[in-house]
Amino acid sequence: MTATITTALPTVNARIYPKGGLDVLSRDEVARLRDASTGMHDLLRRCALAVLTSGSASDDPRAARELYPDFDIQVHQQDRGVRIDLAYAPAMAFVDGEIIRGVAELLFAVVRDLAYTAIELSADAGRDLKSSDGITDAVFGLLRNARILHPADPNLVVCWGGHSISRDEYIYTKQVGYELGLRGLDICTGCGPGAMKGPMKGATIAHAKQRKRRMRYIGITEPGIIAAESPNPIVNHLVIMPDIEKRLEAFVRLGHGIIVFPGGVGTAEEILYLLGILLREENAHLPFPLILTGPVASAPYFEQIDRFLRLTLGEAATSRYEIIVGDPEAVAKRMSAGIRKVREHRIAQKDSFYFNWSIDIPVEFQQPFVPSHEAMAALDLHHGRKPHELAADLRRAFSGIVAGNVKEDGMRRIEEFGPFEIHGDADMMQSLDALLRAFVEQRRMKIAGEYRPCYRVVT
Secondary structure, three states, X not given: OOHHHHXXXXXXXXXXXXXXXXXXXXXXXXXXXXXXXXXXXXXXXXXXXXXXXXXXXXXXXXXXXXXXXXXXXXXXXXOXXXXXXXXXXEHHHEEOOEEOHHHHXXXXXXXXXXXXXXXXXXXXXXXXXXXXXXXXXXXXXXXXXXXXXXXXXXXXXXXXXXXXXXXXXXXXXXHHHHHHHXXXXXXXXXXXXXXXXXXXXXXXXXXXXXXXXXXXXXXXXXXXXHOOXXXXXXXXXXXXXXXXXXXXXXXXXXXXXXXXXXXXXXXXXXXXXXXXXXXXHHHOOOOOOEEEEEOHHHHHHHHHHHHHHHHHHXXXXXXXXXXXXXXXXXXXXHHHHHHHHHHHHHHHHOOOOOOOOOOOOOHHHOOXXXXXHHHHHOOOOOOOOOHHHHHHHHHHHHHHHHHHHHOHHHHHHHHHHOOEEXXXXXXXXXXXXHHHHHHHHOOOOOOXXXXXXXXXXXX
């Protein structure tokens, strides 16, 4: 985009005083947020800009910075609280000179979560981020700091699905959200557009009809993805986890059931992550409703996903999920029934309603995966492995493709060294290649423009 167009966009300079949830920060926290040498300030700037352009239709993580090259954010600690200064901020985040309240709340969440991560999860914080228990404790700390852990009856449904979906699929996600909302269920998604927005939008109408006054529309994201999937306007609780692995664990620890709508590689990654965990012997007894659903036209999509899961993880995997096509009411009823079983189990096991301590998540699902070309080529995608072990590597393969598609670091690697290479058993690679080709043909990889594959499947 040319400089002329970029500089022509209206901007606003503003001074904001946060209220609630971000009343005070320490001088150390503010200093770390302002530190350019560690990259923390650039991270704050990128995440803040994503929030200020909430509702953007672009999934290019560099687009917002090209549109607003002079944008900056500075956080100041004052004796009476915190002050945030915005320079050349997108005017779309303001009305009559005042920042939109919902946008301000999301902006405060960005500062809150990055400040917490900079201090509590830093190398000198003394946390054990190499053990499974240590990582789970870090996830718990982030969610508690975000004030979304409430000891209420189980009612939170996590909805996964693509940011680039068809109009019919989007309408269907709203219909499912509506049916969930009528049954008093709250929604948690990845916070972006498409299948992450639709369920929340449907639920808002149903919650209004039922006169529900405390609605939770939780969006969980991470710094590498927020610029490509900026928060949709319905999100009223935003949480930024440090990496994709902690984001996925947050979904599983928070949610009482998960619904999967049509999507692309990110959705496939999420399915493999959850099934890899549920297929462990330690979790065999654990009730966790998982429903794959979409409109009737999406039936071939789920048939292909189902074939891929059977081939790679085995027939046992099918016992942990259910496919319902074209019936939003049936989806909501099944999810409500599943959550009732979750409630009964939590009571029997004396487990909390607000954080799933019982589910066993092994460290191979928790350690951050950096998708370099060497790491992608070294993934062990062969038959004969335990299903949860194979699922862990398959999840990493899809995670690498997500990085190559929409994350700046991954995109730079692809531009410099070419596509990632993925190796494995011939039948598995053929099935993987067919699945990825279908995603491309169905335009599930990009919202706009032609998609150029960041991967090459080697059979």
